[in-house]
Amino acid sequence: MTAVLLAEDDEAIAAPLSRALGREGYSVTIEHSGPAALKSALEGSHDLLILDLGLPGMDGLEVCRQVRAHRSDLAVLMLTARTDEVDFVVGLDAGADDYVGKPFRLAELMARVRALLRRSTGSEDAVVEVGGIRLEPAARRVLVNGSEIGLANKEYELLKVLIDRAGQVVSRDTILREVWGDAELRGSKTLDMHMSWLRRKIGDEGSVAERRIATVRGVGFRLNTD
Structure with missing residues (x-):
């Protein structure tokens, strides 16, 4: 089963998003702080990290940087209430694969999740x-x-x-x-x-x-x- 790590400290966002991911057939682990999210990302076998930028203890950018230093295979979707272009660039520079601003439409976010989880892994693919x-x-x-x-x-x-x-x-x-x-x-x-x-x-x-x-x-x- 595809495993998703959801790092979000706002329960009003985490709970419905977790339910939506569950309905899609994903197993979901929720972490509410930066250090806990980083530990789970590095020690677990998740396929996707949905990462809030404003986590307590360690912000999402630092979590993303450290994840990228050790797990280049983990897809990262960053969530943020800040939608300034500078923040967008900083998020990508930290290693995020995609970036969604709050408030978001659930249907749009789920489409981004599905796209991120697609992998072209066929060994027969030609160079x-x-x-x-x-x-x-x-x-x-x-x-x-x-x-x-x-x-x-x-x-x-x-x-x-x-x-x-x-x-x-x-x-x-x-x-x-x-x-x-x-x-x-x-x-x-x-x-x-x-x-x-x-x-x-x-x-x-x-x-x-x-x-x-x-x-x-x-x-x-x-x-x-x-």
Whole structure:
């Protein structure tokens, strides 16, 4: 059974969210403080951590950083009442795979959960190399010009969508459906922020003309094959 660790100190949020996760068939462990959440994340065998930013004892950012230092395989969905763009960037920098602002729609959050828990683990998936980027799906490993880079789950899935369609324009709606499971997120900055971080990690921050990932305004993105 898929195991979810819910780190949330507000019982008014934790209780209904735990019930919703249970209805989806997930086993749920609830922790109400940062230190307890970190201990459970490192010692348990959870598949997903839903992490409140404002936990007592240790804030969610520090929990996320420490989790990432020891468990790169654990998907992290961060919850926060602060929706400023700076907080969003800081959360991603700490290693969160996705970011949901409070108050949230339960249906949207559950869609994010389902998307995060999807894994492309088939060992028969072929290795793909385009424009100096090598994707090894069986190992969920990415190399750029021969050097391995670390990508969060969403960044990896975003790159995979683009590399699977290298040379083609991939619409924003297609990316949102395949990576986040919800094209209705088109009005949010979620995709753009993850794209910014992906570009930074693959060394794609030069001039627009030289970028591996081209932005096609009003449509989507294209991974160039040259």
